[in-house]
Amino acid sequence: MRPAPRSRAQRKADTLALLRTEVDCWVASADEMGNAHLVPLSHYWDGTALVLATPHSSPTVLQLTAEERELAPEIETITRKLAPQLLQQPGVGPLAAAQLVLS
Numbered sequence: 890m891r892p893a894p895r896s897r898a899q900r901k902a903d904t905l906a907l908l909r910t911e912v913d914c915w916v917a918s919a920d921e922m923g924n925a926h927l928v929p930l931s932h933y934w935d936g937t938a939l940v941l942a943t944p945h946s947s948p949t950v951l952q953l954t955a956e957e958r959e960l961a962p963e964i965e966t967i968t969r970k971l972a973p974q975l976l977q978q979p980g981v982g983p984l985a986a987a988q989l990v991l992s
Contacts, residue, residue, distance in 0.1 A: 908934035916941070918949045926952070957984070 895903070907914075914932055919925050926948040933940045943950055965983035968990065969976060975986035 908932070908939065914941075916943075916949060918952050920948065920952050921955075 912931055912933075913929050915927055916930050917925060917927050928943055928947055928949045930941045930943045930949075932942070961983065964987050968983045968986045972986055972990050975981050975989055976983065981989075
């Protein structure tokens, strides 16, 4: 018999506890052919922001970089529609503006 699913509050509490106590996590990605890659990432959690780190040559970084290049024009178009004022700020490009809109 399976245990009852955890509540949303319990899942959040469990996640925050792991962020405070662990230094590594596993992240899954897939390449354009659908081949999965499961990679360990180091992380730092300051209570409000999560920073993830992995080697620059990892399959996950290579795939995410390729996806970003492919999606950059669409991200810029959407960002210009949603938050054109952000793009007028010095040093704020489409990706940074999109991150601000999402957060």
